[in-house]
Amino acid sequence: MHCDLYIPDFFSAEGLPSAEGLAAAETLIARGRRRRIASISPEAWLFERFGVARQRDWPVAPYTLLADGGAPERDYWMRADPVHLQVGRNSLGLADSAAFEVSRAESDALVETLNRHFGQTMLFYPMRPARWYVRLEKAPDMQTTPAAAARGLAIDENLPSGPDAMRFHALMNEAQMLLHEHPVNVEREARGELALNSIWFWGGGAIDAANARPFSTVVGDDPLARGLALAAGISTRALPGDADSVLAALGDEGLVLVVLDLPREAQLRERRAALERDWFAPLLAALKAGRIGMLTLHLCGADSLLEVETVRSDLRYFWRRRKPLSAYT
Secondary structure, eight states, X not given: OEEEEEEEEEEOTTSGGGOSOOHHHHHHHHHSEEEEEEOOOHHXXXXXXXXXXXXXXXXXXXXXXXXXXXXXXXXXXXXXXXXXXXXXXXXXXXXXXXXXXXXXXXXXXXXXHXXXXXGGGSOEEEEETTEEXXXXXXXXXXXXXXXXXXXTSBSGGGSOBSTTHHHHHHHXXXXXXXXXXXXXXXXXXXXXXXXXXXXXXXXXXXXXXXXXXXXXXXXXSOHHHHHHHXXXXXXXXXXXXXXXHHHXXXXXXXEEEEEXXXXXXXXXXXXXXXXXXXXXXXXXHHXXXXXXXXXXXXXXXXXXXXXXXXXXXXXXXXXXXXXXXXXXX
């Protein structure tokens, strides 16, 4: 088996690279063949792996819709996710679903209000409580920013741009007025939770035939990775708790992609311990034992992506000494 492990925010701003206690990760990086490339978004990385071209946006919506059980067919879809806009000193900031939980009942109630107002001109489909979609008759001429990329930033520079953007700015404003004093949000604020007071349009496109089948199996909970795999006819598996479970389930052959995105709410110490205990240490042991023929790490940072390819024979090169992860940032 050749295993590719992709961790979108490994070299995160919260200080993971300077941590101690990641001996297996340090060993794999030190002994393998490294290359550093310019950082690209998780969306771009996944689409490029599957040979799917960018449209005006990376067409996230139809692929995540497929993963969520929908039927994108050849229609144009756009994500229209519920978000929280926070009033700052000089601007509005955005919080997406990484910062809050939303129930199915809350999602359905909010969408019912939106659909009653917008009618057939724009129907919202809440395929998941925090993932909403709209289907459009034709592709708008504009570019958007993923909600995750706009997280915590002033929204002015991340709003849709292009000739058709003002229409969607107006739609967002209408939605904000509808959601501002919605009973769901009144109740959320009374509980001390963030109100779902706006929607965020992004990731529009139509599904395209995959030009590549780069993996035999995709393991992960990321809806885009799962949707791309489904469109390409590749089997998918939910992310288990550790690498040993992946290896036990998949056998000895194939090229496997594991997309690992640890919970953001986890404490740093917990995240470091989980990575080492559940993923890096078992993968290093499997490489030593010959259960894996090759392990490729894709470790993302703010400015670059570190790729490390390691085979069993590399582990004999003891003179390639371990370094702290901070040496690779």
